[in-house]
Amino acid sequence: MWDLETGKEKTTLVGHEGPVDKIVITPNGKYVLSTSSSAFENLENSLHEIPGDNTIKVWDLEKGEEMATLRGHEKVFSIAVTPNGKYAVSGSHDGTLKVWDLEKWREIRSLRAHSKSITAFAITSDGKLVVLGSLDGNLEVWNLETGEEKAAFKEHSEPITEIVITPDGKRAVSGSSDNTLKVWDLEKMEELTTLISHSNSVSKIAITPSGKYAISGSSDNTLKVWDLKKLDEETISTGHSKSVNKIVITPDGKLAVSSSYDGTLKVWDLKTKEEKVTLKGHSGPVTDFVITPDGKRIISGSSDKTLRVWDLKKGNMTLKGHKREVTSVAITSDGKYAISGSFDRTIKVWDLENGKIKVTLEGHKNYISTISIIPNKNCIVSSSHDETLKVWDLDRGIDTITLIGHSGSVSSVAITPDGKSIVSASGDGTHKIWSLENREEIATLEGHKSAPSTIVITPDGKYAVSASYDRTIKILDLKKQIVKTSLRGHTDSATLVAVTSNSRYVVSASRDNTLRVWDLESSSEVSCFTGDVPFTAFDILKDENIIVVGDSLGKVYFFHLHIPCKNNFYF
Structure with a gap:
């Protein structure tokens, strides 16, 4: 502790058995709280970890004495004190947020996040709410009192790096490794907008005392100033008002449907390239949707906990039953049943004739990531953040197989066209090939240096193609069970991938604002289009090489792809 008037050291507080990395002073200036976690030291050109003691210590500034040692976290990374000075809140990479009573020096509450690792948090000015962000991009709001x-919300596609709250406590601003900032309304509990301009990870955010401006710093070596008050102004633009998160072309190839975080779906005419209708009804972002095999109905899921069945001729229907946000939607091959997964850890099978729940499937220990239909069987495969996959028999309403092996959340799943094998991608950086017939793991394929973002299988069933946050596209040979090749060219996270109907070309999108086309035979890039912002969704029209693309500003584009010439996308 230093005397700022004399510039002299006043006292040294000794007690931690590891590096001290965070310090916070109580509002009355009486106490200081410190945390200790691991640090790294460069010795002889090699990084060596110095273990922290993972404790929080409370010191009396007047006496220069340690008052208490607070234990409970596996790895504490941050500490804050509520404005009234009564409580301290600590976050940890073990996925917990702990609330400590600073009068009795004890833990009074532990909040368990959905992710294994909390990366950022902030407390509202009244001390009632805490907003936390996690390694998997989740943002959660908790009441500290209750x-x-x-x-x-699962809006950011990469880890949340920073969270700040406006002085009036009405809004939160989050920054992420996905290069974006998001503004949240803490009264309505909804996302207001996404701020896009940085070309690299957002590292720090500050808000002016008036709450009018946010200033963000980034690994792109820039600072940007954002006017938060202008977010209230209504703007009208072509397309959605927020990022497009999915696009699907109807089975007859005549229409495309797009969904967005603005809570709407839009139907587009592929011949005229014009919007036909906007489907409004959800009170939260659309998280997933499917089109029935006959192309007549759309089933969408939302963070508002509901599904909606959209039928332009017969009218719409709302399906209610989930207790938490809907994360994934699928449709059976006969079009009779919709299947939904949720943050509530359940899967529900809905009868689309009467809108009633046929069966609720329970068994996963964390929220559902994806649901996939197994071809030619009345079975589905679900993946979860509990690191497992489950195969469910829809006739009997039970899980018949649980596939265990990943050490991270399972983020994407693809099934071979013959329905015999599953390929899964996980946050542990690996792909696993599973045999549905033998009910076992066939192979584990490594290669990505970061978590895969999505995986698909070529229509001929020979290869699996995965995109990753490590900027590469991996081609997996499913017969030989090896990584055939890596496609390199993206300069930021590869987020989307698809394969043309002839199994010849791969199309990928990235946070580097590009859409690239690759030749699977030669493993070379054959075409590239660069946009103003990242492309966030696309689908390919079979046999006609038309690509419908959505971006993070909500715009929808229609490209005609002519191969093999370079730079040959046309509107």
């Missing part, structure tokens, strides 16, 4: 979770 320990009740108020809201959860």
